[in-house]
Amino acid sequence: MNTVTEHQTISTEEARAKLAWIQDQINSVTDEIGVVADTVRFVGASKAQPLATIRAFADAGITACGENYLQDAISKIDELERYELEWHFIGHIQTNKAKQVAERFSWVQTLDSVRLAKRLSAARLDSHPGEPLNCCIQVNVDNEPQKAGVSAEAYDELVATAGELPGLKLRGVMAIPQPYPELAQRRESFKRVKTMFDDTSPRQPQHWDTISMGMSDDYLTAIRCGANLVRLGTVLFGPRPPK
Numbered sequence: 001m002n003t004v005t006e007h008q009t010i011s012t013e014e015a016r017a018k019l020a021w022i023q024d025q026i027n028s029v030t031d032e033i034g035v036v037a038d039t040v041r042f043v044g045a046s047k048a049q050p051l052a053t054i055r056a057f058a059d060a061g062i063t064a065c066g067e068n069y070l071q072d073a074i075s076k077i078d079e080l081e082r083y084e085l086e087w088h089f090i091g092h093i094q095t096n097k098a099k100q101v102a103e104r105f106s107w108v109q110t111l112d113s114v115r116l117a118k119r120l121s122a123a124r125l126d127s128h129p130g131e132p133l134n135c136c137i138q139v140n141v142d143n144e145p146q147k148a149g150v151s152a153e154a155y156d157e158l159v160a161t162a163g164e165l166p167g168l169k170l171r172g173v174m175a176i177p178q179p180y181p182e183l184a185q186r187r188e189s190f191k192r193v194k195t196m197f198d199d200t201s202p203r204q205p206q207h208w209d210t211i212s213m214g215m216s217d218d219y220l221t222a223i224r225c226g227a228n229l230v231r232l233g234t235v236l237f238g239p240r241p242p243k
Contacts, residue, residue, distance in 0.1 A: 010053055010056050018057075025220060026220075030223065035228075042232050044237065045215070048241065051080075053237055055080060070101060074104060086106045087104065087107070088105065089108045090110060109136045109138065110148065110174065111137050111138060117161060125166060125167040132167055133169065138150065149176075160203070171207055186218050190221065193225075213229075215232065215233065216234045
């Protein structure tokens with residue numbers, strides 16, 4: 001049984017216009033900072049969005065979606081299979097769910113422990129031999145006790161271990177900085193993430209190319225600070241429907 005709803009909230013034409021508007025916003029910032037526009041991309045953070053809404057955006061040309069909850073995500077992946085969307089897991093992963101995540105997703109942006117890395121790698125080798133799982137290490141950049149992500153002290157060990165695992169392709173870092181009310185404070189967090197990325201020496205540096213940070217209310221600031229992958233929910237899809 002599907003765990004996602006079919007309620008339509010936007011037409012394909014409206015979705016196409018929203019995608020174009022988002023791209024224009026990104027292009028204006030990449031022009032401003034002198035970055036090639038197509039090196040910055042966005043993932044639609046589609047958590048809790050109705051299936052029909054995601055379908056409208058898929059018809060409009062969206063290429064990547066991110067999900068936080070495994071069972072909801074699997075329903076959407078199955079229903080939208082014909083679109084060949086790139087699916088990113090962007091929520092916390094319980095280790096007992098690692099097998100399914102590794103099997104069904106192209107990317108995991110929330111790798112935060114050696115134990116999880118080993119489980120994801122083993123499961124990926126079983127389900128997709130020769131096709132490693134793209135991974136970003138989630139860093140707890142502001143040391144928030146309630147937030148997932150690896151600490152600065154454990155970061156180097158995770159980079160070294162994950163980089164040796166044959167089922168993973170280590171692509172970069174992901175962060176959700178503390179939602180400070182002032183963008184200037186968030187900017188400092190974004191800069192620290194960029195510094196971590198720049199100072200990392202992964203085993204396979206040719207794949208080390210992704211800084212995932214920035215969401216609906218701060219993605220343009222994040223791009224100015226070095227993000228090349230942003231996760232957009234409400235600014236793209238609109239408000240999440242009430243539960």
